[in-house]
Amino acid sequence: MVVNGKKLIEILDRIADVIEENKLMLTELDAAIGDGDHGINMSRGFHAVREKLKDDDGSDIGIILKKAGMALVSNVGGAAGPLYGTAFLKAGAVVEGKQTVDVADLENMLKSALEGIKMRGHAEPKDKTMVDAAEEALNALNSSNAAGESPQQAIKAAVDAAYLGLENTKDMIARKGRASYLAERSIGHKDAGAASFALILKTIFDELYGQESS
Amino acid sequence: MVVNGKKLIEILDRIADVIEENKLMLTELDAAIGDGDHGINMSRGFHAVREKLKDDDGSDIGIILKKAGMALVSNVGGAAGPLYGTAFLKAGAVVEGKQTVDVADLENMLKSALEGIKMRGHAEPKDKTMVDAAEEALNALNSSNAAGESPQQAIKAAVDAAYLGLENTKDMIARKGRASYLAERSIGHKDAGAASFALILKTIFDELYGQESS
Amino acid sequence: MKKFINNPERVVDEMLEGMVAAHPEYIRKLEGFNVLARKNAPVIGKVALVSGGGSGHEPAHGGYVGKGMLDAAVCGNVFTSPTPDPILEAIKAVNGGAGVLLIVKNYTGDVMNFEMARDIAEMEGINVDYVIVNDDVAVENSTYTAGRRGIAGTVFVHKIAGAKAETGAGIKEIKATALKVISNVRSMGMALSPCIIPAAGKPNFTLLESEMEIGMGIHGEPGTHREKIRTADELAAQLMDKILEDMSLHAGDEVAVMINGLAATPLMELYIINRRVHDILKQNEIKIYKTFVGEFMTSLEMAGCSVSILKLDDELKLLLDAEADTPAFKVI
Amino acid sequence: MKKFINNPERVVDEMLEGMVAAHPEYIRKLEGFNVLARKNAPVIGKVALVSGGGSGHEPAHGGYVGKGMLDAAVCGNVFTSPTPDPILEAIKAVNGGAGVLLIVKNYTGDVMNFEMARDIAEMEGINVDYVIVNDDVAVENSTYTAGRRGIAGTVFVHKIAGAKAETGAGIKEIKATALKVISNVRSMGMALSPCIIPAAGKPNFTLLESEMEIGMGIHGEPGTHREKIRTADELAAQLMDKILEDMSLHAGDEVAVMINGLAATPLMELYIINRRVHDILKQNEIKIYKTFVGEFMTSLEMAGCSVSILKLDDELKLLLDAEADTPAFKVI
Ligand SMILES: Nc1ncnc2c1ncn2[C@@H]1O[C@H](COP(=O)(O)OP(=O)(O)O)[C@@H](O)[C@H]1O
Ligand SMILES: Nc1ncnc2c1ncn2[C@@H]1O[C@H](COP(=O)(O)OP(=O)(O)O)[C@@H](O)[C@H]1O
Ligand SMILES: [Mg+2]
Ligand SMILES: [Mg+2]
Ligand SMILES: [Mg+2]
Ligand SMILES: [Mg+2]
Structure with missing residues (x-):
């Protein structure tokens, strides 16, 4: 697996579409235990990413991710904006100047993104946030890479782990973000940010390897 | 038919109950083309009448009706308060000092009451108000008395005519009171004030002759 | 019926207790009557x-008692004109020897009850006069009907007559x-939902999710007709059409604008309506002096x-700008 | 969804246009940003x-821009914290050389976005500090959670810090x-009905005719729990219990009271609630200095x-009484 800037822009483009298609689902997850705007916010953000990257020449993966991060910071708002924005900015920082990235880079990028999210939001695993999807995904990617599995296998493992993380949020009591106001009442609902995180990762896989093989 | 003060107070007492029993019906008529408070207002008013007459010795029909009129003016509010209040005050004025009234007095009282309503509200027949019930009732009472029918027949005729007047309001376009704001849309609904008027008259009949014979 | 109330029969009494508790620096309640009078x-x-009328129109009218507006507000039962007794009591309590002007909204009940109170007060030697506000263009004006209703435009009468009274003008001048x-x-209103009179316990009418009621009054009474809901811009234009049709406004004229919420409508939506109202006035080259x-x-x-929409001249502008200090309406 | 809107995606933009049109004597909009700044x-x-945050809380926060309160309000999308860009722009536009204090309600999104803006502004050499308002006692406070929310008590912070700033105090003093x-x-809220975010088109939750939601925030998010509806007096007592439990108030203490409507609740009902709140405070021998x-x-x-409920001392009383002249909050 080697992704160049042009392909990355295509992936981000596709993410905008997928978020749009899943806007209602994300909003409904957020409505149950938050304020019901996550899908709306994310969709606005990724449309801004698309707009921002329209004329990018694709020469620098780091710059592409930074632009995406800035677009997210400047357009999503709410909690998800600074969190996803920081994630993309941090991911971009570790691949500055690179024309292409491979699965090892992806692991670095995800690691750095997760650090950024934690730094910004002070959430830990089990707080019922996007961290729960990201943490599982990173661990799976890490194990699979370490075991020498193929990039496709590794990324597939990350996607599956992200969805597992998402599922796990269902039984958690929220301790960060708006859902935390509900305390015990947040149990039984999946976290919206974890869902958007898993969805983004799945879209990356689908763009790289096709939806059939997923 | 001869009614003394004690009986009149009993009748007024019974009117308070009947209005209370029909509060919802009157309110619903008013809700359709007015503001939905007529039953509430009338019920409040006749409870005040009862309270005011609690200690009356029944010696002067004129005073009883004046007290009732004042209680209505002071407690009903809205349009019906000054109108019914004036009606009772005017009815009382024509029987001042009397210890009893007969059916001829009743005709005078009704005539004077109707004049009071018209003077206060400037409504004419066919404006879709209580005047439509009152006017029909007065005419019937007048004809029946003139034809030498029995008091029971005469009052029964007045009650029936009041209800006919009430029915007639259904097809009218309101030209006075709140219902006038609806213009053509007021057609198809009976007038609340005409309904309370007919109800009061019917209660008088029922108290005098029993409900069976009505 | 979902309301913050204790007893449907006592909502007005309890509201007035809550108002007096909240604003003792402005108002007091007359003992035994549902009348709020200026503290001083x-x-x-x-x-x-x-002024006054039925309750259920808060902050009207009690919220407008204070310097530069009303001296007393008579508070009837919900949507029911007060009886003459409390009106008379209000007149007596605030008469400072220079006479009392009643500001009455044009409803049969209000007019009759205020007139009766005026008659009694005059018999008691108090100089009382009154004006009747009938700003609602939804209803056809005709001598053969009850005429136009008084709605939100009444607040402009309170503000401006109140400022005039504060200058020491005589009752004739203030009336003029x-x-x-x-x-x-001129005013015109519409509604998206009905309301529930506490003592009735259910709404006077129902509207479908797709319907609105045009020419709505302020008593839960149905309006002139029903339509499918439209955009805020279309609605604003519809209300303005009817208002402008009835006013002789010319390019260069100056107006004050009031966008009044009937209660449940959020301020956000009122501002969206205001946006279009301003556009329409500007298109007609009408100058907007002040907006509420x-x-x-x-x-x-x-x-x-x-x-x-209130058409202004120099006197009205001056009086509109004069200081007002009441619980619900302040001009600094 | 029955609303006076044109386009769910443009409600905030159109509302701001309507606000600026209505109040040009107080506010202007920053070109290209949803920020309302003091005219001068x-x-x-x-x-x-x-200050600022998501929109949908009107008159907060744009209605509080003016003399004696805010210099700018940053208006995010409905219930969504604004991004750092407009916050930064607001900071730059109103910085008069003496520094800028941000008043942020305690929501994860608001805190993160305002912090990011502050970081950038400081890098650009502007002295920026911030305070986080967390008055809502419905939510358990704990370092392991997002902590308490900021709700209506925030308006007291705007009023009092605004008055302090007007005295010429330095940023440290104002922050203190x-x-x-x-x-x-301390504040506590509850709801009888949900709300509809325009872009979502339907409510976040539904309540039965017999239910209310206790501990409701201001974003349509569910509260702490659901109960059968009760009387206004019982409810007022329930809210006050929770508030007083969390405050150290003693006989003789003085407080300001704010009874805040979430939007659809009529003023009549708020006054009925106020009546009971006053009774409870009096029973506790707490003096009520001022009520809103x-x-x-x-x-x-x-x-x-x-x-x-805001516990007052001499400084706070003085600042609460100081003149404020903004579209939605005036003290004369
Ligand atoms: N402190 C935090 N750390 C990590 N993620 C968080 C935090 N707070 C909230 N989130 C994530 O953000 C999501 C909500 O995003 P969104 O609805 O767009 O913002 P808001 O809560 O401001 O409306 C949550 O579902 C959760 O995954
Ligand atoms: N000008 C009038 N003349 C005679 N009757 C009238 C007039 N205006 C209203 N009414 C009567 O009063 C009734 C309404 O009374 P009510 O509902 O108690 O008062 P309001 O209309 O003030 O709410 C109407 O149904 C009608 O019969
Ligand atoms: Mg959200
Ligand atoms: Mg009525
Ligand atoms: Mg009425
Ligand atoms: Mg949000």
Whole structure:
């Protein structure tokens, strides 16, 4: 697996579409235990990413991710904006100047993104946030890479782990973000940010390897 | 038919109950083309009448009706308060000092009451108000008395005519009171004030002759 | 019926207790009557202004008692004109020797009850006069009907007549100014939902999710007709059409605008309506001197709004700008 | 969804156009940003106050821009914190050289976005500090959670910190005063009906005719729990219990009271709530210095209310009484 800037822009483009298609689902997850705007916010953000990257020449993966991060910071708002924005900015920082990235880079990028999210939001695993999807995904990617599995296998493992993380949020009591106001009442609902995180990762896989093989 | 003060107070007492029993019906008529408070207002008013007459010795029909009129003016509010209040005050004025009234007095009282309503509200027949019930009732009472029918027949005729007047309001376009704001849309609904008027008259009949014979 | 109340029969009494508790620096309640009077009433030598009507229109009218507006507000039961007794009591309590002007909204009940109170007060030697506000263009005006209703435009009468009274003007002059406001103000309203009179316990009418009621009054009474809901811009234009049709406004004229919420409609939506109202006035080259957006004359918990336009001259501008200090309306 | 809107995606933009059209004597909009700034900003030498957050809480926060309160309000999308860009722009536009204090309600999104803006502004050499308001006692406070929310008590921070800034105080002093307000104010709210975010088109939750949601925030998010509806008096007592439990109030202490409507609840009902709140305070021998009843921090078209109690000292009383002249909050 080697992704160049042009392909990355295509992936981000596709993410905008997928978020749009899943806007209602994300909003409904957020409505149950938050304020019901996550899908709306994310969709606005990724449309801004698309707009921002329209004329990018694709020469620098780091710059592409930074632009995406800035677009997210400047357009999503709410909690998800600074969190996803920081994630993309941090991911971009570790691949500055690179024309292409491979699965090892992806692991670095995800690691750095997760650090950024934690730094910004002070959430830990089990707080019922996007961290729960990201943490599982990173661990799976890490194990699979370490075991020498193929990039496709590794990324597939990350996607599956992200969805597992998402599922796990269902039984958690929220301790960060708006859902935390509900305390015990947040149990039984999946976290919206974890869902958007898993969805983004799945879209990356689908763009790289096709939806059939997923 | 001869009614003394004690009986009149009993009748007024019974009117308070009947209005209370029909509060919802009157309110619903008013809700359709007015503001939905007529039953509430009338019920409040006749409870005040009862309270005011609690200690009356029944010696002067004129005073009883004046007290009732004042209680209505002071407690009903809205349009019906000054109108019914004036009606009772005017009815009382024509029987001042009397210890009893007969059916001829009743005709005078009704005539004077109707004049009071018209003077206060400037409504004419066919404006879709209580005047439509009152006017029909007065005419019937007048004809029946003139034809030498029995008091029971005469009052029964007045009650029936009041209800006919009430029915007639259904097809009218309101030209006075709140219902006038609806213009053509007021057609198809009976007038609340005409309904309370007919109800009061019917209660008088029922108290005098029993409900069976009505 | 979902309301913060204790007893449907006591909502007005309890509301007034809550109002007096909240605003003791402005108002007091007359013992035994549902009348809110200016704390320092009677103001000796000043013509006193009294308004009121049925309750359920808060902050009207009690919220407008204070310096530069009313001297007393008479609070009837919900949507029911007060009886003459409390009106008379209000007149007596605020008469500072210079007479009392009643500001009455044009409803059969209000007019009759205020007239009766005036008659008694005059018999008791108090100089009382009154004006009737009938700003609602939804209803056809005709001598053969009850005529137009008084709605949110009434607040302009309170403000401007109140400012005039504060200058020490006589009752005739104040009445003339009030009548000028009345002849220069037009309003029109509509509703998205009905309201529930507490003592009735259910709404007077129902509207489908797709319907709105045009020409809505402020008493839960149905309007002139029903339509499919439209955009805010279309609605604003519809209300303005009807208002402008009835006013002789020319390019260069100056107006005050009031966008009034009936209660449930959020301020956000009122501002969206205001945006279009301003555009329409600008297209007609009408100058907007001042705009008021908020809840001034409500209708229990109804969702809806009214637009009022007041044509101004130099006197009205001056009086509109004069200081007012009341619980619900302040001009600094 | 029955609303006076044109396009769900443009409600905030159109609302701001309507606000600026209505109040040009108070506010202007920053070109290209959803920021309302004081017309005469920057006020040279005065510390500027900036607040804001998601929209849908009108009149908060744009209605509080003006003399004696805010210098700018940053207006995010409905219930969504603004991004750092407009916050930064607001900071730059109102900085009069004496620094800028941000007043942020405690929501993860608001805190993160305001912090990011502050970081950038400081890098650009502007002295920026911030306070976080967390007055809502419905939510358990704990370092392991997002902590308490900021709700209507925030308006007291705007008023008092705004008055302090107007005295020419430095940013440290103003921050200290703002923190004193924050540590002395507690609020608690509940709702009778949900609200509809325009872009979502349907409510976040539904309530039965017999249910209410206790501990409701101001974003349509569910509260702490659901109960059968009760009387206004019982509800007021329930909210006050929770508030008083959390405050150290003693006989003889003085407080300011705010009875805040979430939007659809009529003023009549808020006054009925106020009546009982006053009774409870009096029973506890707490003196009520000033009461505010109205819509200060709303939640779109939600029916519901919150009660806020602010414990006062001499400084806070003085600042609460100081003149304020903004579109939605005036003290004369
Ligand atoms: N402190 C935090 N750390 C990590 N993620 C968080 C935190 N707070 C919230 N989130 C994530 O953000 C999501 C909500 O995003 P969104 O709805 O767009 O913002 P808001 O909560 O401001 O409305 C949550 O579902 C959760 O995954
Ligand atoms: N001008 C009038 N003349 C005679 N009757 C009238 C007039 N206006 C209204 N009414 C009567 O009063 C009734 C309404 O009374 P009510 O509902 O108690 O008062 P309001 O209309 O003030 O709410 C109407 O149904 C009608 O019969
Ligand atoms: Mg959200
Ligand atoms: Mg009625
Ligand atoms: Mg009525
Ligand atoms: Mg949000």
